[in-house]
Amino acid sequence: xxxxxxxxxxxxxxxxxxxxxxxxxxxxxxxxxxxxxxxxxxxxxxxxxxxxxxxxxxxxxxxxxxxxxxxxxxxxxxxxxxxxxxxxxxxxxxxxxxxxxxxxxxxxxxxxxxxxxxxxxxxxxxxxxxxxxxxxxxxxxxxxxxxxxxxxxxxxxxxxxxxxxxxxxxxxxxxxxxxxxxxxxxxxxxxxxxxxxxxxxxxxxxxxxxxxxxxxxxxxxxxxxx
Amino acid sequence: xxxxxxxxxxxxxxxxxxxxxxxxxxxxxxxxxxxxxxxxxxxxxxxxxxxxxxxxxxxxxxxxxxxxxxxxxxxxxxxxxxxxxxxxxxxxxxxxxxxxxxxxxxxxxxxxxxxxxxxxxxxxxxxxxxxxxxxxxxxxxxxxxxxxxxxxxxxxxxxxxxxxxxxxxxxxxxxxxxxxxxxxxxxxxxxxxxxxxxxxxxxxxxxxxxxxxxxxxxxxxxxxxxxxxxxxxxxxxxxxxxxxxxxxxxxxxxxxxxxxxxxxxxxxxxxxxxxxxxxxxxxxxxxxxxxxxxxxxxxxxxxxxxxxxxxxxxxxxxxxx
Numbered sequence: 001x002x003x004x005x006x007x008x009x010x011x012x013x014x015x016x017x018x019x020x021x022x023x024x025x026x027x028x029x030x031x032x033x034x035x036x037x038x039x040x041x042x043x044x045x046x047x048x049x050x051x052x053x054x055x056x057x058x059x060x061x062x063x064x065x066x067x068x069x070x071x072x073x074x075x076x077x078x079x080x081x082x083x084x085x086x087x088x089x090x091x092x093x094x095x096x097x098x099x100x101x102x103x104x105x106x107x108x109x110x111x112x113x114x115x116x117x118x119x120x121x122x123x124x125x126x127x128x129x130x131x132x133x134x135x136x137x138x139x140x141x142x143x144x145x146x147x148x149x150x151x152x153x154x155x156x157x158x159x160x161x162x163x164x165x166x167x168x169x170x171x172x173x174x175x176x177x178x179x180x181x182x183x184x185x186x187x188x189x190x191x192x193x194x195x196x197x198x199x200x201x202x203x204x205x206x207x208x209x210x211x212x213x214x215x216x217x218x219x220x221x222x223x224x225x226x
Numbered sequence: 227x228x229x230x231x232x233x234x235x236x237x238x239x240x241x242x243x244x245x246x247x248x249x250x251x252x253x254x255x256x257x258x259x260x261x262x263x264x265x266x267x268x269x270x271x272x273x274x275x276x277x278x279x280x281x282x283x284x285x286x287x288x289x290x291x292x293x294x295x296x297x298x299x300x301x302x303x304x305x306x307x308x309x310x311x312x313x314x315x316x317x318x319x320x321x322x323x324x325x326x327x328x329x330x331x332x333x334x335x336x337x338x339x340x341x342x343x344x345x346x347x348x349x350x351x352x353x354x355x356x357x358x359x360x361x362x363x364x365x366x367x368x369x370x371x372x373x374x375x376x377x378x379x380x381x382x383x384x385x386x387x388x389x390x391x392x393x394x395x396x397x398x399x400x401x402x403x404x405x406x407x408x409x410x411x412x413x414x415x416x417x418x419x420x421x422x423x424x425x426x427x428x429x430x431x432x433x434x435x436x437x438x439x440x441x442x443x444x445x446x447x448x449x450x451x452x453x454x455x456x457x458x459x460x461x462x463x464x465x466x467x468x469x470x471x472x473x474x475x476x477x478x479x480x481x482x483x484x485x486x487x488x489x490x491x492x493x494x495x496x497x498x499x500x501x502x503x504x505x506x507x508x509x510x511x512x513x514x515x516x517x518x519x520x521x522x523x524x525x526x527x528x529x530x531x532x533x534x535x536x537x538x539x540x541x542x543x544x545x546x547x
Contacts, residue, residue: 007266028267072291074331084331085282085291090377090410114408136274137469137501138412141290142282143274163333176274178267189408192267192471199465200403207396211386 012173016064022108022131025179027188031133032175036063036152036168037111039071041089043164045097047156048104056155056166060105063168068094068112070163072141073151083148083169087139088113091132095120102128113138115180115189122185133177134189140176147174228367228510230310230318236508236516237322240371241296243506245288245330248279249520252416252503255441255478259414263475268467272414272475275468275501290502293332294373296323296348297355299438299524303364307512316356319369324349335376357430362528370507370522372437379411379498382429387492391453394421394494395460401496402461402476409469412500414478416441417461420495423485432495435481437505438524445482446527454480468501483525 008030013021015035025031038059047053068091072084091112098120101107110116110125111133125132135144148169155166181187213225256272263269282289298319310318324347327334336353337344348354361368381401385393398419405411418436420428444451458480467473487493507522527533537544 008270030270070291070333072288072293072331072333074328082331085288085293085333087291089292114410134469136271137278137290138409139290139292139502140274140278141292141502142285142287143278145287145291146281146285178270188267189470193407195472196407196464196466196470203399203460203464204396207392208390210393210396211388212384214383 008178017108019108019129022129023183025131025182027179027182027186027191029179030175031177031179032147032173033065033177034172034174035065035170037065037067037171037174038063038169039067039069039165039167040101041068041070041164042094042097043160044156044166045094045101047160049097049100055105056153059166059168062152064105064107065109065111066101066105066107067169068110071148071167073162073167081151081154083145083151085139085141086144086148087137087141088135090114092117095124099124099128102130109133111135111177115187118187118190121181121187121190125181126183126185129183131179131183132181132187134180136176136178143176144174147171228306228308228512228514230308230314232510232514232516233308233310233315233367233369234318234322236369236510237298237319237371238326240369240506240508240518241322241326241332242330243518244296244371244373244504245293245332246282246286247506248282248289249440249503249505251440251442251520252478253279256414259475259478263467263473265467265471265473267469267471268473268475271468271471288330288332289504290500291333292375293330293335294375294504295335295354296326296332296371296373297353297357299357299359299370299372299434299522301359301361301368301370301524303361303366305363305365306367307365308367312358319354319356320349323347323354332373359524359529361526365512367510368507368523369510370438370505370524373504374433374437375412375500375502377410379405379415379500380433380496382425382493382495384425385492385494386490389492393492394419395457397494398457398460398496399464402464402498403466405498406464406466406476407470409471411498412502413468413498414475415498415500416503417457417477417480418497418499419457419480419482420493420497421482421484422487422493424487425493427485428487428493429495431483431485432497434524435483436497436499437503438522439481440521441479443479443481450482450484454482457482483530
């Protein structure tokens with residue numbers, strides 16, 4: 001490779017993550033995890049938070065890391081699973097569940113794709129001593145698949161299917177992830193987005209206006225788009 | 227004679243190759259972007275992707291867990307002879323899809339759009355799509371599969387002749403910025419732009435430009451080729467790189483395909499093929515042998531119909547004038 005390695009700080013965390021480990025995470029650092037990680041997305045959130053079903057026994061003690069993920073898992077004749085690629089799904093869609101979920105489970109690290117809506121970092125995550133890690137790419141499916149050493153348990157597989165079930169993974173050097181948010185509620189995505197935004201108006205300078213406008217540029221449906 | 231069983235076997239093999247092995251042209255394109263990328267975060271992301279592709283090939287596991295929507299593009303030589311008929315080829319490719327979904331494994335992404343029901347094998351109503359094209363004189367069959375991610379990064383807009391190149395630039399910027407934020411488009415991507423045709427043709431041309439042409443390929447029209455380069459640079463000057471971080475890695479390459487369109491309009495579509503540009507092609511020869519490659523060679527001169535004239539099939543009508 002032309003460039004000799006990158007300049008980002010690297011951190012290895014053993015799970016469950018301790019409060020002091022989480023407090024020490026800096027946005028923009030690269031993180032690898034070892035321990036237990038569980039997957040949960042809208043299927044699980046609905047089941048527990050909306051329908052009121054109990055959490056799987058022992059989950060809270062086992063893991064405080066929620067991965068927004070649907071694994072490419074294939075059931076095997078011996079009852080086990082082959083986990084091929086592992087990548088995250090876009091997290092912003094789960095914003096409405098997140099506060100209640102963190103309160104109920106004590107989850108301190110949320111991993112996913114693309115981060116959360118800007119307001120969530122301070123209000124929802126930092127206020128509960130939790131942070132967000134983003135997957136890289138997206139997706140480093142093969143590297144993350146390598147990091148999954150075993151399936152410790154799978155819950156609600158029949159009811160929710162492979163993609164939506166709650167999987168408990170034993171992971172080792174699981175990553176890379178990038179720290180998106182810290183306990184002050186800062187967000188890397190927000191900071192980077194602000195820098196990119198400064199240059200956007202200039203890109204359109206000199207381009208003539210479109211012949212036909214579109215709803216979406218205006219919210220008033222009584223306007224004409226011509 | 228090309229047997230149907232051989233078509234199924236080749237279809238199954240390219241499903242595996244597409245999911246696991248990054249095409250060499252795309253890999254080299256990304257390595258070239260790493261060389262010029264100045265953003266630390268964007269550089270780290272691209273270096274991680276290169277490591278990920280190496281891991282995928284070594285472990286024979288999919289490079290990304292979202293294995294997209296598997297589909298096929300079939301090109302038949304005029305002189306190809308095949309045992310199962312056209313519908314036989316379609317049956318073979320449906321079976322290859324279902325088997326590969328279980329064996330690779332691919333994520334069974336395909337569900338009914340309304341009821342969200344599925345067969346857990348990426349097969350269903352109108353799925354996988356199988357598109358057909360033809361090649362004069364040839365006696366082979368090319369089967370290409372593409373597994374493109376489905377959610378973010380593509381858009382369509384009816385522009386007008388007065389909008390000109392400025393209108394295309396404005397639309398491209400809108401699309402890349404909207405879907406580039408936080409990296410929803412999984413950039414840097416091969417960007418395909420369809421210009422002209424009917425609305426549906428416009429979408430198909432842009433999609434095929436993104437998925438069926440390799441990095442470095444240029445449109446045979448020199449002026450369109452120059453526009454491809456110009457739009458690529460425009461995308462890479464947004465100031466945004468991988469994952470929406472500060473950087474310059476947005477467009478690995480830009481491909482434009484055009485079709486004659488309504489005199490009053492200029493429909494345009496933009497498609498981005500993701501960081502796991504999954505494509506693989508098998509050529510089944512008349513002697514039963516099969517070769518594999520990553521360049522679909524889809525846009526042959528005949529494919530664009532540019533050189534195909536319109537003499538009548540009734541030769542008596544061609545004598546006058």
